[in-house]
Amino acid sequence: MSLKHAILGFLSYRPMSGYDLKKAFDGSVQHFWPADQSQIYRTLAQAAAEGLVERAADGDGPRDRHTYYLTDAGRAELRRWLTTPLPPTDDREPFLIQVFFAANLDREDALAIIERQREMIRGQLAMFRQVYEGAMAGRARAPSPEAFFYSMLTLEYVLSLGPAYLRWLDLAADRIGRGDYTPAGLADLLSGGQL
Known part of the structure; x- marks a missing residue:
């Protein structure tokens, strides 16, 4: 954009x-x-x-x-x-590079990577909740109901992804903490089930 x-x-x-x-x-x-x-x-x-x-x-x-x-x-x-399709984005995620190479760390340091990310995501979710509540309070000032709806879709996007991201981080921390290095089943990942 x-x-x-x-x-x-x-x-x-x-x-x-x-x-x-x-x-x-x-x-x-x-x-x-x-x-x-x-x-x-x-x-x-x-x-x-x-x-x-x-x-x-x-x-x-x-x-x-x-x-x-x-x-x-x-x-x-x-x-x-x-109305023009957007080109593919270059989705670089430094956190995932750290996770990818975390085998170079001991268990506590690997868990620390996950915990830092969890705290950051929790903070972002708290901020997005406040933005959402503020937007809802200011709904009457929106240029139109349609404009308000589409603007709120962007907040719904991040608010719906955040809890899933936190669940993934929680499950990753649990598995690392237990020393369970078995990859999750594909069916579990695609269904949103427990890993």
Whole structure:
């Protein structure tokens, strides 16, 4: 996904300043697509140069903030991007590289790798729960019921994967702790059963 298309998406809801866009990112998609202020301003300038957005003639507010509007060309580009299949992603996961080579460690150090990941995932799930609850509380401010629904699907995704990930980590820790190095059965993995 490109930051440009995320910005076009936000501007499809309403005109915003760079500051407003940063708040929109932080309050909605930060859990899977964070953006810093300087990236947003650079991308806005690029999108304006491409004719995808227009900047209001005068800044408003105490810091002379400029509001950006989505152009017809920007709407068409957003639609084109939304309907185009995405290329495969390069899913690198450093944690899994550590697990892959954990046979080089003693049992306690291998368990420590799993425990660190469990704590991180628990923390992320707690944060996603808060984001979900905050989003539900702000439901009335959503641009439309459809926009709210699709934005909540992204949170449902991470909230549904988190518990399964924690179960896998719990079971891995249990097996390592017992010294059970037997691989799980494929049928158990595919059914979500106990390993």
